[in-house]
Amino acid sequence: xxxxxxxxxxxxxxxxxxxxxxxxxxxxxxxxxxxxxxxxxxxxxxxxxxxxxxxxxxxxxxxxxxxxxxxxxxxxxxxxxxxxxxxxxxxxxxxxxxxxxxxxxxxxxxxxxxxxxxxxxxxxxxxxxxxxxxxxxxxxxxxxxxxxxxxxxxxxxxxxxxxxxxxxxxxxxxxxxxxxxxxxxxxxxxxxxxxxxxxxxxxxxxxxxxxxxxxxxxxxxxxxxxxxxxxxxxxxxxxxxxxxxxxxxxxxxxxxxxxxxxxxxxxxxxxxxxxxxxxxxxxxxxxxxxxxxx
Amino acid sequence: xxxxxxxxxxxxxxxxxxxxxxxxxxxxxxxxxxxxxxxxxxxxxxxxxxxxxxxxxxxxxxxxxxxxxxxxxxxxxxxxxxxxxxxxxxxxxxxxxxxxxxxxxxxxxxxxxxxxxxxxxxxxxxxxxxxxxxxxxxxxxxxxxxxxxxxxxxxxxxxxxxxxxxxxxxxxxxxxxxxxxxxxxxxxxxxxxxxxxxxxxxxxxxxxxxxxxxxxxxxxxxxxxxxxxxxxxxxxxxxxxxxxxxxxxxxxxxxxxxxxxxxxxxxxxxxxxxxxxxxxxxxxxxxxxxxxxxxxxxxxxxxxxxxxxxxxxxxxxxxxxxxxxxxxxxxxxx
Numbered sequence: 001x002x003x004x005x006x007x008x009x010x011x012x013x014x015x016x017x018x019x020x021x022x023x024x025x026x027x028x029x030x031x032x033x034x035x036x037x038x039x040x041x042x043x044x045x046x047x048x049x050x051x052x053x054x055x056x057x058x059x060x061x062x063x064x065x066x067x068x069x070x071x072x073x074x075x076x077x078x079x080x081x082x083x084x085x086x087x088x089x090x091x092x093x094x095x096x097x098x099x100x101x102x103x104x105x106x107x108x109x110x111x112x113x114x115x116x117x118x119x120x121x122x123x124x125x126x127x128x129x130x131x132x133x134x135x136x137x138x139x140x141x142x143x144x145x146x147x148x149x150x151x152x153x154x155x156x157x158x159x160x161x162x163x164x165x166x167x168x169x170x171x172x173x174x175x176x177x178x179x180x181x182x183x184x185x186x187x188x189x190x191x192x193x194x195x196x197x198x199x200x201x202x203x204x205x206x207x208x209x210x211x212x213x214x215x216x217x218x219x220x221x222x223x224x225x226x227x228x229x230x231x232x233x234x235x236x237x238x239x240x241x242x243x244x245x246x247x248x249x250x251x252x253x254x255x256x257x258x259x260x261x262x263x264x265x266x267x268x269x270x271x272x273x274x275x276x277x278x279x280x281x282x283x284x285x286x287x288x289x290x291x292x293x294x
Numbered sequence: 295x296x297x298x299x300x301x302x303x304x305x306x307x308x309x310x311x312x313x314x315x316x317x318x319x320x321x322x323x324x325x326x327x328x329x330x331x332x333x334x335x336x337x338x339x340x341x342x343x344x345x346x347x348x349x350x351x352x353x354x355x356x357x358x359x360x361x362x363x364x365x366x367x368x369x370x371x372x373x374x375x376x377x378x379x380x381x382x383x384x385x386x387x388x389x390x391x392x393x394x395x396x397x398x399x400x401x402x403x404x405x406x407x408x409x410x411x412x413x414x415x416x417x418x419x420x421x422x423x424x425x426x427x428x429x430x431x432x433x434x435x436x437x438x439x440x441x442x443x444x445x446x447x448x449x450x451x452x453x454x455x456x457x458x459x460x461x462x463x464x465x466x467x468x469x470x471x472x473x474x475x476x477x478x479x480x481x482x483x484x485x486x487x488x489x490x491x492x493x494x495x496x497x498x499x500x501x502x503x504x505x506x507x508x509x510x511x512x513x514x515x516x517x518x519x520x521x522x523x524x525x526x527x528x529x530x531x532x533x534x535x536x537x538x539x540x541x542x543x544x545x546x547x548x549x550x551x552x553x554x555x556x557x558x559x560x561x562x563x564x565x566x567x568x569x570x571x572x573x574x575x576x577x578x579x580x581x582x583x584x585x586x587x588x589x590x591x592x593x594x595x596x597x598x599x600x601x602x603x604x605x606x607x608x609x610x611x612x613x614x615x616x617x618x619x620x621x622x623x624x625x626x627x628x
Contacts, residue, residue: 035407087601097353100407101552102600104355104545109593115586219586223541227418230411269422272415279412280400 006139007260008253013142015252016149017211020156021225022232022244024203027159030176030239031196034084034099038107040226042201045110046072046208047217048118051125054212061127062147065209072205073198080197085190107222114219122216130213144213151210155203156245162199163241172196176239231275307560311469318458325578327457331529333570334464335522339543340550340562341471342518347548348557349484350511351491352402355544356413357519359420362539364390364520365527366424369441370433372451372528379452383524387517394516395509402508405494414541421539440534443527452528460529467525468563471518476559478514487511491557542589549596555608564608569595 025039036042046068053064083106087099132143163169171192174182183189215221232251236243251271259267314334318327339361346352367386371377377385401412424430425438435441447453454460478484486507489497498504527533554565569592576588603610 035411083597083601087604090604097351097406097410098600098604100353100410101548102597105549105593105596105600107593108542108545109590109597112586112589112593116584116590120585227414230414234408234411263426265422265426269419269426272419272422275415276401276412276419279404279408279415 002138003260004257007256009139009141010145011253011256012249013145013149013252014256015249016152017145017207018225018228018232018252019245019248020152020203020210021207022229022236022248023156023159023241024200024207025229026233026236026239026241026244027172027203028197028200029233030241031172032084032193035103035230036197036200037100037103037226038110039200039204039229040224041107041110041222042072042076043204043208043225044114044217044219044222046205047212047215047221048114048123050205050209050212051123051217054125054127055123061125061209061213062151065151065206068205068209069202072208073202075205076201077194077198079201080194084197085193088190088193107226111219111222118219120219122218124216125212127213142214148210148214152207155206156241159199159203160241168192168195228271231271231278234275235278307472310563311465314465315462318461324457327461329571329574331457331461331464332574333566334461334468335526335529336546336550336570337563337566338464338468338471338522338525339519339547340554340566341468341475342515342522343547344515344551344556344558344562345475345478345518346508346511346515348551348561349478349487349491350508351487351557352508352511353406353410353548354413354515355410355541355548356415356417357515357547358417358538358540358544359413360390360394360516360519361523361526361543362417362420362424362533362535363393364523365533365538366435366441367520368524369443369527369533370435373441373444374433378450379524379528380450383521386524387520390520391513391517394512398509398512399505402505402512413544417539417541417544421535421541424535424539436534438535440532440537443531443533445531453531460525464525464529467521472559472563474514474518478511479557479559483507483510488557546592549592553595553599553606555606558606558608561606561608564611565606568607 021039021043025036028034028036028039049071050061050064050068053059053067054061059067083102084099087102091098127144129143133140134143135141163173171182171187172195174185174187175189175192175196179189228251232248233244235251236245236247251274254274255267255271258270314330317330321327321330339357343354343357347354364383364386367389368379368382371382371385372379397416401409401416404412424435427435428437429435445453447455452463478487486497486502489500489502490504490507494504523538526538550565550569551562552565553569554563555561573588573592576591580587599606
């Protein structure tokens with residue numbers, strides 16, 4: 001029983017972080033119907049940036065959010081503006097394989113660039129509260145993970161307020177319902193694509209700052225987190241933000257339980273099996289306009 | 295006109311294979327023989343991928359699953375049942391083809407990006423499964439330590455001391471896949487696949503059984519991927535889950551076919567001839583001090599091609615060729 005609750009705690013805390021990374025992916029998909037295969041590698045890149053900021057300038061990792069968040073928003077905005085919108089103009093639909101392949105190529109370059117620059121070794125961020133814990137009854141709770149979880153929930157709340165209470169948020173939801181009608185209503189669709197991608201990557205940048213106090217940085221971490229985000233987004237429904245939050249927590253729990261009771265290799269495998277089942281069970285029509293209905 | 299140009303193209307292909315066959319006789323250095331074999335193996339992989347990813351337009355990023363399974367089945371047949379890899383290749387191809395169809399049937403209900411995602415999940419599940427399990431269906435597969443293939447060293451065992459025989463073998467296999475690919479492209483199935491690739495719903499409303507034709511393309515594609523995996527196993531004489539169930543290889547097949555020219559017969563070969571030597575030479579010369587650089591080049595080339603030449607390099611070559619022809623004709627008329 002003790003082990004069960006202990007692994008549930010660590011699973012939930014990790015799940016919260018998975019969830020916000022996936023929220024970025026889900027937002028980008030919901031608005032553009034475009035799957036960003038470079039999502040995990042954006043996270044990896046910002047982990048290196050955050051690690052550099054924290055290690056060389058001795059900035060607190062949570063304060064570094066204030067630096068990383070605007071940078072990551074601009075990076076995402078420009079990525080969409082320069083590259084994806086450029087391809088979109090030539091293509092008829094955002095679901096064309098070419099855009100998918102472009103993000104695959106970008107992910108590859110980014111992952112291997114990290115390997116070239118920093119080598120395959122892991123980089124550890126040293127902070128005062130690294131590895132510090134506190135106890136609730138007998139149960140051990142890691143402080144950096146708890147902070148990450150709390151900030152993740154806070155960011156999620158802000159994102160929802162933004163989407164439901166602001167004019168830009170309304171416009172984003174309108175595009176996700178029907179981009180052609182949205183354009184007829186006078187919405188500048190291309191600019192909002194950039195904003196959506198910017199926000200999606202900004203969330204990734206914030207998550208990078210949250211995970212570096214307890215997670216080491218290495219070039220292939222992109223695929224670990226990227227694939228988890230795909231699983232979460234598909235499980236929660238593409239573009240469905242509350243769904244992504246819940247399934248993020250679910251995946252965190254599942255991983256922790258299987259990892260505790262079987263092995264970590266099985267934990268990775270189970271996630272992919274859940275992924276295939278989720279993909280197949282939910283026919284693709286089901287996903288449409290989830291962001292709007294949610 | 296059409297018959298004449300196809301005759302000309304056949305002659306070009308035959309010429310290519312004849313010149314390629316002379317390669318290990320000219321470059322007798324074992325490094326070059328190894329390099330040439332790897333280039334052709336990737337051309338083979340990319341051509342196999344192209345049948346599903348190019349003709350049928352189903353962007354699979356998980357063909358590593360079929361390569362790996364093919365490699366393991368042939369190895370087990372060879373080591374445990376003493377079945378010659380020449381036969382084992384075909385058996386494993388058929389088994390993997392059926393496996394792919396069984397997995398593909400539910401996955402083809404997914405369209406576009408969901409299909410790509412399911413293939414990524416497939417290759418990862420397979421790799422993790424082979425890493426986690428030491429014994430699969432009662433056969434010892436050696437988990438992550440891999441499987442060293444016993445040396446028997448006769449022609450029947452597909453084991454040669456001189457690497458040039460492997461080169462000729464993969465060249466022959468490539469010729470087979472090119473022939474099959476050519477036949478498919480110019481058949482009813484090829485036209486149906488092209489229609490499915492352009493617009494699945496329109497194709498289905500015209501009465502094409504889209505699932506049947508996609509599965510057919512998947513079967514052929516997975517069959518050849520498994521044959522390529524079997525060849526790889528016999529060529530390297532050692533397999534392990536990380537190298538055969540490889541996501542990077544799966545993407546690489548896609549890249550090569552895309553760069554050369556998707557949905558064309560020779561595109562995947564051109565892509566491989568251009569890129570694989572570049573990567574392998576960069577890896578052996580710079581790999582130690584600049585790890586990752588070869589794949590950065592790949593990634594950047596993929597991005598450039600997608601951005602500037604969405605149909606690959608082949609149409610560009612054709613365009614230049616037609617300009618040269620026109621100039622020459624103008625010169626003659628003057």
